[in-house]
Amino acid sequence: MRRWVLAIAILAAAACFFLGAQAQEVRQGHQTERISGSAGDVLEDDPVGRLKVYVYELPTKYNKKMVAKDSRCLSHMFAAEIFMHRFLLSSAIRTLNPEEADWFYTPVYTTCDLTPWGHPLPFKSPRIMRSAIQFISSHWPYWNRTDGADHFFVVPHDFGACFHYQEEKAIERGILPLLRRATLVQTFGQKDHVCLKEGSITIPPYAPPQKMKTHLVPPETPRSIFVYFRGLFYDTANDPEGGYYARGARASVWENFKNNPLFDISTDHPPTYYEDMQRSIFCLCPLGWAPWSPRLVEAVVFGCIPVIIADDIVLPFADAIPWDEIGVFVAEDDVPKLDTILTSIPMDVILRKQRLLANPSMKQAMLFPQPAQPGDAFHQILNGLGRKLPHPKSVYLDPGQKVLNWTQGPVGDLKPWAKIASPSTLPKAAVPRRSDGPMADRREANGKHGTTVLLKTKLSEKWRSRASRRRMRATQRREMGGGGFLVPAPPHMSEKCACEK
Ligand SMILES: *[C@@H]1O[C@H](CO)[C@@H](O)[C@H](O)[C@H]1NC(C)=O
Ligand SMILES: *[C@@H]1O[C@H](CO)[C@@H](O)[C@H](O)[C@H]1NC(C)=O
Numbered sequence: 007m008r009r010w011v012l013a014i015a016i017l018a019a020a021a022c023f024f025l026g027a028q029a030q031e032v033r034q035g036h037q038t039e040r041i042s043g044s045a046g047d048v049l050e051d052d053p054v055g056r057l058k059v060y061v062y063e064l065p066t067k068y069n070k071k072m073v074a075k076d077s078r079c080l081s082h083m084f085a086a087e088i089f090m091h092r093f094l095l096s097s098a099i100r101t102l103n104p105e106e107a108d109w110f111y112t113p114v115y116t117t118c119d120l121t122p123w124g125h126p127l128p129f130k131s132p133r134i135m136r137s138a139i140q141f142i143s144s145h146w147p148y149w150n151r152t153d154g155a156d157h158f159f160v161v162p163h164d165f166g167a168c169f170h171y172q173e174e175k176a177i178e179r180g181i182l183p184l185l186r187r188a189t190l191v192q193t194f195g196q197k198d199h200v201c202l203k204e205g206s207i208t209i210p211p212y213a214p215p216q217k218m219k220t221h222l223v224p225p226e227t228p229r230s231i232f233v234y235f236r237g238l239f240y241d242t243a244n245d246p247e248g249g250y251y252a253r254g255a256r257a258s259v260w261e262n263f264k265n266n267p268l269f270d271i272s273t274d275h276p277p278t279y280y281e282d283m284q285r286s287i288f289c290l291c292p293l294g295w296a297p298w299s300p301r302l303v304e305a306v307v308f309g310c311i312p313v314i315i316a317d318d319i320v321l322p323f324a325d326a327i328p329w330d331e332i333g334v335f336v337a338e339d340d341v342p343k344l345d346t347i348l349t350s351i352p353m354d355v356i357l358r359k360q361r362l363l364a365n366p367s368m369k370q371a372m373l374f375p376q377p378a379q380p381g382d383a384f385h386q387i388l389n390g391l392g393r394k395l396p397h398p399k400s401v402y403l404d405p406g407q408k409v410l411n412w413t414q415g416p417v418g419d420l421k422p423w424a425k426i427a428s429p430s431t432l433p434k435a436a437v438p439r440r441s442d443g444p445m446a447d448r449r450e451a452n453g454k455h456g457t458t459v460l461l462k463t464k465l466s467e468k469w470r471s472r473a474s475r476r477r478m479r480a481t482q483r484r485e486m487g488g489g490g491f492l493v494p495a496p497p498h499m500s501e502k503c504a505c506e507k
Contacts, residue, residue: 039365048326049326056388057099059101059391060111061095061111062111064112064142065141068115068137068138068141072118073115076118076120079120082125083213084163086193086209088115090374091113091115093374094111097388108391109156109189109391110148110156110158111157111159112159114138128164128170129169131163132169132419135169135185136182136184137423155397155401157189158188158189159188162212163194165296166181166190166192167182167201167203171295172295173296177199177201180201181201181203182415187410191206192207192208193298197318197319197320207387209386209387210322210373210383211298212374213307227284232270233269233313234270234282234285235259235269235270235272236272237294237301238256238273239260240260251295252295254338255316258341259271259292262345288310288334288348289304289308289310290315291312291316292316292341293338297318298316302314302321306332306368309360311356311359311360311363312332313348314329315337323383323390327371331358
């Protein structure tokens with residue numbers, strides 16, 4: 007057994023150097039490959055002239071004020087909701103005349119309510135969203151005309167418009183009833199899931215383009231790491247018994263390959279994380295709490311072949327990006343065979359995937375750059391909306407006709423959205439006493455997994471004094487500035503969503 011592993015290691019090491027050299031030649035020759043009808047064609051489509059979008063003007067409490075209060079919303083992995091708004095405001099497809107609009111967009115930021123650790127809490131999202139829809143439906147006639155069928159919303163949270171970070175809870179909630187006719191632009195993508203509405207547009211999570219650029223290594227750098235992964239294998243805080251987190255797939259990666267020399271895997275987040283991906287042939291992209299993580303974007307941008315371990319995942323812009331051609335898909339049950347699967351991929355197949363990944367339009371489609379650039383994720387969203395036109399006649403309702411039920415859903419969601427101050431700005435005594443505030447929400451959210459006590463204790467400790475809160479925020483900011491989401495994840499809250507890195 008030992009000898010076998012050693013032999014593989016030597017072979018693979020040789021292969022790596024060879025591949026590295028080959029890949030280097032490829033890159034130096036700027037060789038990329040296109041697949042007709044997909045990357046390069048569809049990805050380079052120009053949406054201008056194909057659709058017109060009307061941007062509703064909402065009171066700033068639904069958007070700008072939230073960012074003003076917490077600028078970390080601009081850098082977390084759900085920031086696409088903010089940048090899409092900014093993009094649309096100055097986009098050539100924007101129309102100021104709603105009568106000629108094909109699509110209506112409501113700029114409401116539902117993931118900009120952050121914990122002290124910078125991770126979004128979705129508990130108020132349903133009320134914020136309802137409130138925004140109430141606003142547009144009473145100030146303009148267009149919502150009532152279709153009950154939202156020609157409206158789109160950016161809902162990038164873990165399970166999209168189900169607005170919960172735990173899958174069971176998200177499924178129980180379902181998509182917010184008021185959004186059931188609208189088109190949802192969301193990060194969450196899993197086939198046959200109640201939180202993925204047919205016709206939704208799946209987008210990549212936001213990864214900071216500028217920061218990624220500063221970590222580029224010279225293109226001739228060989229890819230000397232065979233398999234790379236950094237992140238959690240277990241989430242003991244939120245999944246103490248194990249098996250629920252990542253459906254056990256990450257635990258299996260660790261158990262099977264922690265001593266395998268081909269696998270460079272660890273929970274440590276080195277400052278060279280981005281550089282390491284550029285030195286790797288395969289980058290593991292296993293599911294976490296949700297099927298997706300920013301690794302997918304990072305892998306594509308850094309030319310590392312994504313090994314997608316998430317059964318039934320729906321990948322971003324799957325109608326435009328040839329994921330089968332650029333990535334490797336491994337069933338969750340096949341994780342124990344990962345070494346054999348990856349070492350038996352023929353070299354020409356690997357090289358072809360690398361050439362496809364080198365295609366700039368592929369990378370561009372994964373990013374939300376500022377300012378926007380042709381073919382980027384903003385444009386892919388518009389292309390997706392354009393492909394859904396014209397709206398079928400059946401979406402237009404008769405005058406006075408209603409399809410949606412405004413009183414459906416959990417009673418908590420029907421409460422008006424009063425803008426509640428966040429824990430960090432409340433006087434300390436107010437926090438634990440709120441019956442509908444974040445503490446209550448967290449208790450509710452964590453009841454099922456036996457983490458209530460743990461969270462309660464930890465949170466009340468953390469919130470005990472303002473000074474310690476401030477210290478924590480300062481630390482968090484430093485960490486965000488230094489390595490973004492590469493820093494070791496905080497011990498609990500953060501880990502329940504796909505926020506885990
Ligand atoms: C749209 O319908 C709602 C009732 O569902 C009503 O309150 C609202 O005034 C209507 N909007 C317009 C602009 O007529
Ligand atoms: C709307 O939903 C509520 C709550 O589920 C239900 O009680 C009510 O009957 C529904 N109304 C209609 C018109 O279906």
